Amino acid sequence: MSHEPEPIVIDVDTGIDDALALLYACAAPAAEILGVSTVVGNVDLNAATRNTRAVLALAGRGDIPVWPGAASPLSSASADARHVHGESGLGHAVLPEPPEPASRTHAVDAIVAAAHAHAGRLILVATGPLTNVALAVMREPELPSLVKRFVIMGGAYAESGNVTPSAEFNIWHDPEAARIVFRAFGGVGGASMVAVGLDVTRKMTFDEKDVAAFAASAAGKPKGAALTRFIEDASRFYFERMEASQGRRHLVMHDPLAVAVALDPTLVETRRAAVDVETSGRLTTGATIADWRGQWGRLANTEVAVSVDAERARKMFFEAMLRLAEGRSR
Template sequence: MARRIIIDTDPGQDDAVAILLALASPEIELLGLTAVAGNVPLHLTSRNARMVCELAGRTDIPVFAGCDAPLERKLVTAEHVHGKSGLDGPDLPEPTMALQDRHAVDFIIDTLRAEPAGTVTLCPLGPLTNIASAFRRAPDIIDRVQEIVLMGGAYFEVGNYTPAAEFNIYVDPEAAAEVFASGIPLVVMPLDVTHKALVTGPRNEAIRALGTPVGKAVAEMTDFFERFDLEKYGSAGAPLHDPCVTAYLLKPEIFSGRHINVEIETVSELTLGMTVADWWGVSGRAPNATFIGDLDSDAFFTLLTERLAKL
């Protein structure tokens, strides 16, 4: 049976690739996309999610707009990374498919209540505001979630937005703290693994060489996205953070990590949003997340390129 998922997202070029990989994979049944404010404000993330669906020819996927601000803080965005639209790079047409008239949080709640318990996986690719809001409003759904596989946080790599914090967690640390404390099985794709999923020149040219609208758009997204990382890190290419979530659902065997305790810092000015990952088991706190640390990058890009060719 196909893995039934909801992708919660703030597209973002890497979010777009993660969504496209899911849409190209018959092992995944995407029940809906829920947009959240993050990389750019909500009106743009909900627009971008629909643009990606139309790029893939999948206007059947319902898209819902969710929370436009974190639970307790002002919104911080990342146009300096993703461009003013959040999806700068390719010249994609404005979406014609309509947003659904339900709020994303209502869709998450209603879906988890309607589907058999333990059959829906949540895949957050941005701040965890929508997920935590759903859990606050409907705590009965928490036990109905099969698993949460998310992109966020860091350990050895520490932060990409502040010295201590990765962007997704930093934007809404209170939401992240509630999700990590929920008791739901968690698989976390931190910067430690996503920075190993580098789109080098040859890898990007292989995607461009697909010769399809999807291949061209993804290559152009990466062309734009990598300028920030090349300048900041001096790396060989742009890290594809969010597609690690989708790839894990498809081929978990190409990833490795540890089941550890992860707590979220919500108070300190210096380390706000830090994922305090007890990698060495020194705290005595019970493990609550599988924190991924490595992947087979060649297998990752083989999977990505083969699947994008199907769209």
């Protein structure tokens, strides 16, 4: 793994776990964050953009540009996930109005420009629906050959879904966009997608004991109080939701894991397959279908994460949070 910071663009629909992923990226020495693009998903575009700016300000990185993108999916309108993330998208957390305005550059323009400016080096990570990335591919068909690595948090490959029995939320929210993206990447000369789906993200969790341990280690640090308050208030809403639905108070670190894998691919083991997205099934819309045996005769386009070093990833996350508490962001 390179010791030089790598240029990265993160595409988010900032709810609770996107916020944690952004905090992680801000504290990761391996990441040179060029900008963050926002998309409708967990919350509407305005809320996602405001949340993103506020979280970056909390991390001491209000200088990072935030590029608003698609306000609606390419597919028929889908429900958001405020029932999981709260009305604001950040659970019970309340952050000050961010001082820096959002950029006037559209997310699609910014993604394409970054890919050209950092051709062969750019890491692109999507932790929300793939609407912005689909529009970027439609704008610039060469995008898959320009990026070094493309990681998504999305899909359910051996696991059941989390919004329907067969579909994971990010793919389900805009299956048309997801299909465009899966079909664009992985061709000859193009980067494959690395799909960090429910198969691995469900294995990376934290609970109230982890939050309490972090609070103790962050006590007295320059930004410890503010960061601890945010993590406690945001995660508490998620804990309450999980307790009501699953009987256990914990938070699944979907999006932080995707960002971690983008910066350190050794955290997961992947299996290569041709993957496509169901867009018209009565019961299966948004399902990610992996052809493990090559029955379609298509070129494999996706590295599907099938196992994860969850303990190492969790340790890396809380070490990053401690760096932020100490005022050490990139």
